Amino acid sequence: MTFKEIKSSFRSELSSFFDEQEIDSFFYLVLEKYHQLKRVDLALQPNLKVSESELEQWKFVLEQLKTQKPIQYILGETFFCDIVFKVNEHTLIPRPETEELVYWILDELKYKDQNSTIVDIGTGTGCIPISLKKNLPESTVFGIDVSAEALKVANENAKTNEVDVHFMQKNILETSDLQNQFDVIVSNPPYVRNLEKAEINTNVLAFEPHLALFVSDEDPLLFYRKIAELALKNLKPxxxxFFEINQYLGKETVFLLTDLGFKNIELRKDIYGNDRMVKAILTPDPSPSAFGRDKKERGDETLK
Known part of the structure; x- marks a missing residue:
């Protein structure tokens, strides 16, 4: 069987699940992963054939795709910031919006001391801290996650990409102090409300870890509030x-950070035009109004 015939088979058997452009992207990802061939190689040699054992691999991938299992999980890896990361069912698949967050951080730090101390909270695959360490080799970088299985993947990714990132297992909601002072705290915590599940694709709902995705409708900013409160203790002057945020809660997130005393808060949209990222600065003298008031006074109920 030729690769050209396999491509045709992919299109015909997956057409009820995906559009043709997406099917072709799957085909070329598998072609590169299993055969180290690119689109141009196939264009130059259209009649290349696969062996019987290789064909079985393709059939397996095809059957997995019919279940709508993400191609990244099928292949066991994905690209993020031009780096290859291992992924599995214990980790979210890194997304382009998160790449934008990483590039924003790098852009901010290029004007500062390159020997920064950085922590990523809810690290998953380790894509954020590993990408930052790759680009800021003089920095000291940490990653925190509640999942031991996710941290196994993150450690493997750090080793594969030859960077030194210090990973720690912590439940951030039960953490009172990060035991260090940081130049940067970054997090892409769970932020999808249960009421938004109807908007989530089947391949995400069925295969990606809900622990890393969803938060209660009653308190959707739970993680942001906790991490911001830790930042009051553990950020340097x-x-x-930095946060990746729920696109529907941009103003509420900004309000939360303002009320806690952060300054120069900037809300940015992602490549799709959705509110997706926030940056805030902890000034040496945070507003005293951020302290000593109960939740009702701070207006927390408006964030729910």
């Missing part, structure tokens, strides 16, 4: 706090 003029330290930076």
């Amino acid at each position: 003029n330290g930076l706090l």
